[in-house]
Amino acid sequence: MEEKKSPVVYLAVVGASKASPEIYDLAVAVGRQAARRGWIVVTGGLGGVMEAAPRGARETGGLTLGILPGGDRGEANPFIQVAVATHIRHARNSIIAHTADALIAVDGEYGTLSEIALGLKLGKPVIGLKTVWNIPGVVQAESPEEAIEKAAALLKRET
Amino acid sequence: MEEKKSPVVYLAVVGASKASPEIYDLAVAVGRQAARRGWIVVTGGLGGVMEAAPRGARETGGLTLGILPGGDRGEANPFIQVAVATHIRHARNSIIAHTADALIAVDGEYGTLSEIALGLKLGKPVIGLKTVWNIPGVVQAESPEEAIEKAAALLKRET
Amino acid sequence: MEEKKSPVVYLAVVGASKASPEIYDLAVAVGRQAARRGWIVVTGGLGGVMEAAPRGARETGGLTLGILPGGDRGEANPFIQVAVATHIRHARNSIIAHTADALIAVDGEYGTLSEIALGLKLGKPVIGLKTVWNIPGVVQAESPEEAIEKAAALLKRET
Amino acid sequence: MEEKKSPVVYLAVVGASKASPEIYDLAVAVGRQAARRGWIVVTGGLGGVMEAAPRGARETGGLTLGILPGGDRGEANPFIQVAVATHIRHARNSIIAHTADALIAVDGEYGTLSEIALGLKLGKPVIGLKTVWNIPGVVQAESPEEAIEKAAALLKRET
Numbered sequence: 322m323e324e325k326k327s328p329v330v331y332l333a334v335v336g337a338s339k340a341s342p343e344i345y346d347l348a349v350a351v352g353r354q355a356a357r358r359g360w361i362v363v364t365g366g367l368g369g370v371m372e373a374a375p376r377g378a379r380e381t382g383g384l385t386l387g388i389l390p391g392g393d394r395g396e397a398n399p400f401i402q403v404a405v406a407t408h409i410r411h412a413r414n415s416i417i418a419h420t421a422d423a424l425i426a427v428d429g430e431y432g433t434l435s436e437i438a439l440g441l442k443l444g445k446p447v448i449g450l451k452t453v454w455n456i457p458g459v460v461q462a463e464s465p466e467e468a469i470e471k472a473a474a475l476l477k478r479e480t
Numbered sequence: 481m482e483e484k485k486s487p488v489v490y491l492a493v494v495g496a497s498k499a500s501p502e503i504y505d506l507a508v509a510v511g512r513q514a515a516r517r518g519w520i521v522v523t524g525g526l527g528g529v530m531e532a533a534p535r536g537a538r539e540t541g542g543l544t545l546g547i548l549p550g551g552d553r554g555e556a557n558p559f560i561q562v563a564v565a566t567h568i569r570h571a572r573n574s575i576i577a578h579t580a581d582a583l584i585a586v587d588g589e590y591g592t593l594s595e596i597a598l599g600l601k602l603g604k605p606v607i608g609l610k611t612v613w614n615i616p617g618v619v620q621a622e623s624p625e626e627a628i629e630k631a632a633a634l635l636k637r638e639t
Numbered sequence: 640m641e642e643k644k645s646p647v648v649y650l651a652v653v654g655a656s657k658a659s660p661e662i663y664d665l666a667v668a669v670g671r672q673a674a675r676r677g678w679i680v681v682t683g684g685l686g687g688v689m690e691a692a693p694r695g696a697r698e699t700g701g702l703t704l705g706i707l708p709g710g711d712r713g714e715a716n717p718f719i720q721v722a723v724a725t726h727i728r729h730a731r732n733s734i735i736a737h738t739a740d741a742l743i744a745v746d747g748e749y750g751t752l753s754e755i756a757l758g759l760k761l762g763k764p765v766i767g768l769k770t771v772w773n774i775p776g777v778v779q780a781e782s783p784e785e786a787i788e789k790a791a792a793l794l795k796r797e798t
Numbered sequence: 799m800e801e802k803k804s805p806v807v808y809l810a811v812v813g814a815s816k817a818s819p820e821i822y823d824l825a826v827a828v829g830r831q832a833a834r835r836g837w838i839v840v841t842g843g844l845g846g847v848m849e850a851a852p853r854g855a856r857e858t859g860g861l862t863l864g865i866l867p868g869g870d871r872g873e874a875n876p877f878i879q880v881a882v883a884t885h886i887r888h889a890r891n892s893i894i895a896h897t898a899d900a901l902i903a904v905d906g907e908y909g910t911l912s913e914i915a916l917g918l919k920l921g922k923p924v925i926g927l928k929t930v931w932n933i934p935g936v937v938q939a940e941s942p943e944e945a946i947e948k949a950a951a952l953l954k955r956e957t
Contacts, residue, residue, distance in 0.1 A: 438911035
């Protein structure tokens with residue numbers, strides 16, 4: 322009677338709410354490739370990297386989840402299909418880290434760093450793409466392709 | 481360039497994690513009818529009413545969202561398609577109230593009461609189906625059909 | 640080497656952020672008598688009942704704790720000695736319920752009702768003073784004295 | 799009528815729940831000196847650095863606040879005078895960052911890094927004492943004295 326759960330992967334793409342065109346395009350590419358693998362793309366639901374990754378995922382027909390800091394679903398960017406209005410502000414970073422199977426950080430600022438830290442704390446694979454900090458435990462990638470492949474490889478190793 | 485946001489309705493169905501067969505069936509029917517209207521069904525993602533409503537929604541091809549108290553998506557019941565692992569325990573009740581456009585409480589215990597209260601606090605329509613408390617502001621319904629219709633009518637009035 | 644922990648009681652006094660003079664005075668009296676027993680008075684830290692109870696407690700030299708919805712300690716009323724800036728809005732109601740050994744609700748609106756519900760959910764004694772709802776599990780009291788005495792009796796029974 | 803609020807400083811001392819004797823002693827010294835200045839010492843309330851700093855503060859008669867990840871005040875270490883049981887796990891790191899005027903990180907692991915990141919995100923002075931990461935924005939200190947002095951200087955500049 323019960324549906325069989327497909328072992329779908331939730332990938333969090335974390336980064337700043339404002340992004341240069343270069344960073345924005347990288348995050349779009351990450352989202353596009355994640356969706357091609359059938360992964361759900363999770364972000365904080367606002368602008369910049371949080372918008373670019375679901376934009377890429379939607380182009381490829383992927384499912385996107387936004388975990389918003391505020392209390393109004395309307396603050397989600399238009400590429401978020403399922404929006405969660407937390408109203409717990411920065412504390413929602415912890416929800417993103419818990420919900421994700423793996424995290425890819427694209428560039429990023431301090432909020433991103435807190436998500437990287439919580440992802441590592443929870444033992445999730447964390448990939449850094451153009452991140453400025455050198456945090457032991459973060460796996461560096463040079464391109465969206467490499468980031469996705471490294472995430473996939475680390476997720477496979479876990480199971 | 482941006483996708484047009486459809487004004488999709490998020491309906492929270494709140495109730496206890498253990499349900500009698502009668503209550504379970506009522507919640508299934510609520511979920512079924514919500515999905516027929518194209519609404520997303522949101523619950524706390526565990527058992528009882530939290531499982532019955534998404535079960536009904538899935539039968540009808542609806543989208544279901546579970547906002548879990550724990551930190552592991554695996555605790556979601558099998559009818560949840562998109563699971564959010566909050567790890568903030570009862571504090572996630574507030575997220576359910578914020579995320580929902582309207583709430584239907586089916587029977588329920590104290591956790592449910594906190595969700596009813598927060599829904600009312602936020603000015604959301606709250607429908608009670610077989611709820612035991614008499615809380616001013618909660619609209620009573622006698623059947624799943626009536627509950628859904630009253631929620632729809634109250635949502636229409638808002639816009 | 641370690642200090643002996645005194646089994647100090649944390650009493651949450653919950654109620655609306657706006658209070659009539661009558662309700663305000665009742666909450667002051669609750670705070671005063673809690674402090675006389677050496678209890679720490681916990682509130683949401685804003686106005687109305689959340690201000691009155693710590694005001695009463697401070698008159699009697701008691702310790703007061705405010706668990707604020709916002710992210711700035713400055714929003715605490717002047718009778719809060721130790722302020723916690725949660726920035727998780729209504730989700731902080733759950734923290735109040737967890738932190739308290741017992742709750743006294745004075746009048747109150749929907750936010751208060753959510754705290755009553757969470758207190759009952761957690762099995763804490765919950766006393767109602769001039770509360771409008773009739774929630775099974777809430778112990779009614781007619782005066783601040785009776786509210787404090789009933790809380791004390793229920794706490795004694797637990798240990 | 800209202801009490802005059804003293805502009806008391808809340809200092810968060812963040813670090814791992816397990817600490818070497820050397821790190822433990824550094825955190826004790828930080829707590830001791832903070833208390834001498836009349837500052838409230840805030841930690842996550844568990845072991846290691848979270849225990850050492852309030853231990854130092856209590857030796858000097860200071861006030862200590864523990865913001866716990868769990869739902870039971872009993873998990874606080876014995877040097878915490880005012881305990882807040884959040885039950886929101888890692889999400890409480892955000893509450894520590896909001897509640898503090900400044901943060902001193904002593905050594906630390908990934909949870910600490912998330913607190914450093916959130917402190918910087920919120921524009922709070924963040925001092926690092928024996929921290930392993932090199933995060934732009936963190937002010938390095940070589941001793942507890944220097945850490946406290948730098949925190950005091952940065953707080954003065956703000957006002």
